[in-house]
Amino acid sequence: MSTVDDRVGRIQAEWRDARPDVDVSPQGIIGRLHRLADALTAELTAVYAEHGLSEGEFDVLATLRRAGPPFERAPGELAEHTMVTTGAMTKRLDRLVAAGLVTRRLAGGDGRRRVVALTTEGLERIDAAFTDHMINERRLVDELPAADRAALERILTSWLSHHDAAGPA
Secondary structure, X not given: OOOOOOHHHHHHHHHHHHOOOOOOHHHHHHHHHHHHHHHHHHHHHHHHHXXXXXXXXXXXXXXXHHXXXXXXXXXXXXXXXXXXXXXXXXXXXXXXXXXXXXXEEEOOOOOOOEEEEEOHHHHHHHHHHHHHHHHHHHHHHOOOOHHHHHHHHHHHHXXXXXXXXXXXX
């Protein structure tokens, strides 16, 4: 039973009064995870914006960068690695092509298959953005003691494995 005096704790207390027949203790975890996810997303997207990127654009460029030289993937692979629909991927790619950060071209020897590749400017942009992103993530996780970070990573990995094993919702 949470008695923490934060927004989630106050909501739980109200629910305990309104519905004493329902166990609201899970709300203490889920509610705080939601609030933390929102706060962290705002912190992360601010860094992407400093590099002229949206969260989705950063994700695409990072996926291409992780592929290694020649930093290219098929559009379907990009959608799979970023877990977005092909329609959403097309819109992201259109914006990145227009910005000169990626190119689309036919795959060698196959007139039907296309690939998306980082341009030189795209490679430079994602390398700079990723460096700043990791500095930002370090700043954020350093708000916790090292032992708590390690424990939290183990807990989240375990919990997430139950959902990953179940497949997409």
